[in-house]
Amino acid sequence: MLAAAVDGLLDAGLTELSDGEVVEVMRGVEQSLRRTEAVSHRLVVETVERSVPASLGYTSPKKLLIEALRISGADASARVTAARELGVWHTLAGDPMPPVLPETAAAQSDGDIGADHVRAIAKVMRKIPHAVDNDAVADAEAVLATLARSATPEDVEQAGHRLLAYLNPDGSLGDDRDRKRRRGISIGRQDTELMSRISGELDPVARAMLDPILAKWARPGMNNPDDPDSPAGDGENPAIDRDVLAAAAARDTRTAAQRNHDAFSAVFRTLLESGVLGPHRGLPTTVIVTMTLEQLEKATGGLATTATGGLLPIEDALALAEKAHPVLALFDHAGRPLHLGRRRRLASADQRLALIAADGGCTRPGCSAPASLCAVHHVTDWHKGGRTDIEGLALVCDACHAQVNDGPAGWATRSAPAHSTHAGRTEWIPPPRIDPTRRPRINHRNHPGELIEHARASRSAPVTHSPPTGAGDPAVPGWAGRAADPRRAADSGGGG
Known part of the structure; x- marks a missing residue:
């Protein structure tokens, strides 16, 4: 019914509406969108209380939302947090519990406030000291929710500052619990100029x-x-x-x-x-920088990558690597490392360096974990005859590694066959609960150049195609004849 209503709004003409009617329709649509956010909270609560993420092999509700809805990690975290504060949860006996912010939840269900209002209220509520009694806290939340029904989120936040000053006029109510709750340092993603914002307390x-x-x-x-x-x-x-x-x-x-x-x-x-940090996953704790041989020879232009998923201008990477130990890794035209075998189960340090350059991070589709947080995974399990050869190894973070099993919710991995688009890359086969067809998938997150190539090819193609998700897409235009992968890399350990 909701989809049908949206279809009707998309098809409806707007030219016959008066100016006032256009504004009224905007208000109505906004109110409906705010109410659907309350529905989203109910769905998140339902999935958590049913243990749906665990049954599908996910380690958290956030991971499920990212995979199922194709939303960002920040958006998924915000939705889970909102559901925790505004959703109606249940006891083990099935009895409903009131929301953490009941008046705010009611205002959103009525469609009077949106997500920005909710965030402004929650931000103020988290700053109220523990020493303030529960009745005062409840009154403060009710006041902010009432104000939010008729004010902007900025007005709510400004009023919240006055409210905090009223509740704690001399600043003497804060205690060690408040300081422990507020402590933290957040490091943002690199922006277009490769700068990272740090904030916290x-x-x-x-x-x-x-x-x-x-x-x-x-x-x-x-x-x-x-x-x-x-x-x-x-x-x-x-x-x-x-x-x-x-x-x-x-x-x-x-x-x-x-x-x-x-x-x-x-x-x-x-x-x-x-050297006091010792080893990390079999390698010294140091900066590992990957660049192509062409970049090394030119010593300018382009970006190098780090094992932690960061980006460095080539000039800075070379300056960082002045006292480094260089390792030359050779790759074939498909971007896969040439043979480097071992008879033992655990991969060698050299094999791990080669995988850092080749995979860049976790190979499971949708995962953005950098190489520094990954273990070396046998694409074919060791106990099933898998060999510790470089062409049969892949980087996988600990959370995704736990999802590779023979259970009904387990994923399987294999190397893409030689005739496929991404020959040699690690394919992940989802369980039937996630994809009944069990179509193999490949992670493109650590190889953004592939997505750029596909987007360019799609723009020039007469028919729009979706991005390739696995090696079973030999007909995707612009991919079969793509240039040789430039990742013939020199790994440099900077800073030590």
Whole structure:
């Protein structure tokens, strides 16, 4: 019925409506969309209480939403959080429990508030100290929900600041539980300029330890990447010439924030070079940078990749790798590493390096886990006769690795056959519950160039095609004759 109603709205003419009627229709559509969000909460609650994610082999409701709805991880997290705060959950006996934010849930069910209103209210509620009694907390939520029915999300957030000041006028109600709840550091994705935004809050202990580090490493003149004569490391090191430091400080035009950033970078490099972090998944804990031989020879242009899924300009990658140990890995025209075998069950460090360059991260479709969070997986199980040869190995994160099994909800893996579009790549075969046809799928997330190629080919093709999901698509235009994969890579371990 909902789909039919949407079809009718898409087909309906709007030119005959008056200006006022257009606005009224916009209001009606918005109200309906807000109410469907409440329906979405019910569906999330239902899937969790039925243990649907676990029955389908997913480790969390978020993973299920990403796979089933093809939404972003951030969107999936927001939906699960909203369902947890606004949904009606049930006890083990089946009795319904009121939502965490009951007045907010009612306002959304009525279609009076949207997701932005909900986020503004929840943001304020999370900042109320534990010491505030439950009745005051309930009153605060009711006040904000009532305001949200007639105000914008920005108005709600602004009113929330006043409300917090009223509930805790002298700031004395916060305690250690509040600080533990609020602590955290978030690192955003790299943007179009490859910069990453950091935000968060430090608890008093972390701040107390950070301050003396910045006092020494972020002082003017120290660790300045733009000044080749700037001293590196600890500003109190007796080996540093005081006159050199003073001259570097006089030349230093960085802001305090820039000096803090450069100090963090210097501390990270020193920590990695110290070796105190030990090995990680069979390799030293260090920066692993992958670039093609052509990029290495030109020493400019393009981007290198890291085992953690990051991107580096070639110039920066080479600077980082000045003291590195280079490893040359050769790949065939399909982008797969040439034979590198082993008789033991566990892959060698060299095989892992080759897989980092070839796979880039977890090979399960839809997973974005970088290589640093992956284990080496036998495409054909070791106990079933699989060999520890490079052409039979793949990177898989721990969560996805647990989904490869012979149970009814288990996935299977295999190498794409030689005649297929992505020969040698790891294909994942879903269980019948997810896809009754069990069509093999391939992860393109760590190879965005493939999707770009397909999009370009689709634009010039007379018929629109969906992106290839597996090796069983030999007829997809623009793919059969694609250029040889440039990933003939040199892996460089920077910082150590």
